[in-house]
Amino acid sequence: MSTSSQKYHHGDLRQALLDEGMALVQESGPEALTLRKLAQRLGVSAMAPYRHYPDKESLLAAIAADGFRRLQERLEAAERSDESPGSPLLREGIAYVLFALGNPALFRLMFGTNRPQGLAPDLDAARAGAFGVLMRHMQASAGTDERSAQARGCWSLVHGLALLLLDGLLQVPEGATPEAWIGLILESTTAKQ
Secondary structure, eight states: OOHHHHHHHTTOHHHHHHHHHHHHHHHHOGGGOOHHHHHHHHTOOTTGGGGTOSSHHHHHHHHHHHHHHHHHHHHHHHHHOSSSOSOHHHHHHHHHHHHHHHOHHHHHHHTOTTSOTTSOHHHHHHHHHHHHHHHTTSOTTSOHHHHHHHHHHHHHHHHHHHHHHHTTSSOOOTTSOHHHHHHHHHHHHHSOO
16 A cells, blocks of 8 residues: 555545655656546545645645745755855855756746646745745845845755756766756856956
8 A cells, every 4th residue: 555545545645645746746646647647546536636735736836835835945945054065155155056957847837837836825835935945145235126036046046056956958967966067057157256
């Protein structure tokens, strides 16, 4: 019996759908997810998922929101870590790229264009939470607009690097650890000339 089925039998079908949906997205991508397939995997009736998620898109938005919360946790853990060298912002950048490499299908779902802002409040809040971690490191003396622009520049750098690696347009050189190589790229890009 799967862990998700056990969770359902304990009365938490909503969480079981989220967990099993996340697993299915990671295995096969978001296009493979259907509520009927999840019901089969969880051993519940075909209509049971609809009590919690009215359609596939609402479940995908919930999975994406969970992904942003997981990303935020990773960023905050990197920020607090004293095991890795570099500034908290650099450690967060490395954590961001490593999150993408470790969760490619989820990462693409999280940033998918078919989930624009304003349609899913939980997703919007989770996105803002992850972005808020980055905002903490922007110059306190700068105005809000300038701080936001700085944060978006940092985000663009790590997001672009993550996508280039995911798409195979860049590769971590043989013999290099991903963490060290990503750190080198980010540090050399942002170093003052």
